[in-house]
Amino acid sequence: NAGVTQTPKFQVLKTGQSMTLQCAQDMNHNSMYWYRQDPGMGLRLIYYSASEGTTDKGEVPNGYNVSRLNKREFSLRLESAAPSQTSVYFCASSPRGANEKLFFGSGTQLSVL
Amino acid sequence: GNSVTQMEGPVTLSEEAFLTINCTYTATGYPSLFWYVQYPGEGLQLLLKATKADDKGSNKGFEATYRKETTSFHLEKGSVQVSDSAVYFCALSDPMFSGGYNKLIFGAGTRLAVHP
Numbered sequence: 001n002a003g004v005t006q007t008p009k010f011q012v013l014k015t016g017q018s019m020t021l022q023c024a025q026d027m028n029h030n031s032m033y034w035y036r037q038d039p040g041m042g043l044r045l046i047y048y049s050a051s052e053g054t055t056d057k058g059e060v061p062n063g064y065n066v067s068r069l070n071k072r073e074f075s076l077r078l079e080s081a082a083p084s085q086t087s088v089y090f091c092a093s094s095p096r097g098a099n100e101k102l103f104f105g106s107g108t109q110l111s112v113l
Numbered sequence: 114g115n116s117v118t119q120m121e122g123p124v125t126l127s128e129e130a131f132l133t134i135n136c137t138y139t140a141t142g143y144p145s146l147f148w149y150v151q152y153p154g155e156g157l158q159l160l161l162k163a164t165k166a167d168d169k170g171s172n173k174g175f176e177a178t179y180r181k182e183t184t185s186f187h188l189e190k191g192s193v194q195v196s197d198s199a200v201y202f203c204a205l206s207d208p209m210f211s212g213g214y215n216k217l218i219f220g221a222g223t224r225l226a227v228h229p
Contacts, residue, residue: 040221045216101162
């Protein structure tokens, strides 16, 4: 029962470095999401992919890019990391949309120094 | 725009105490409402949901009723356990998101600590 798998679990970057957060789900879900979680602010949607081959911006897309590589995988890339991107990142998936249950990965804790 | 407001935490209770975590929302249209729970070191899990006014969602002894007249979806449990210690998030599905595709809007989260 893997569900949603995110890698890495922890990462420390220097300002200006780039990295890609990986996410894969094995539930044959159509929709996938990237959220960031900051203290006192709940979760905010960065990007989402309603179905394979499509991606759209969420509330806070600046500084990020995404790729829906196939139905299983949805990656998040930081091209030039900034301290403001220090956060916990969650990937999630759902069968079709947000009116249905979202399944979350266990998160990636990212620190940008 | 649409938003969710939760009571600030942390909420600290003794085992077997009654729990209420307040949640109010602002939304156009008729959103679905959710409570998600995050245990330490884990991702969020759906706890319960309600899709229309007066619906009651329930799971694991937790309940919440969709109150359109007060725009509220308060979470309650009659007798909490130490294992209920977690962060609880209220959320709504935004029916007006561009492209006709729903997304979830989360509250800031309320940390619950239950002591023996």
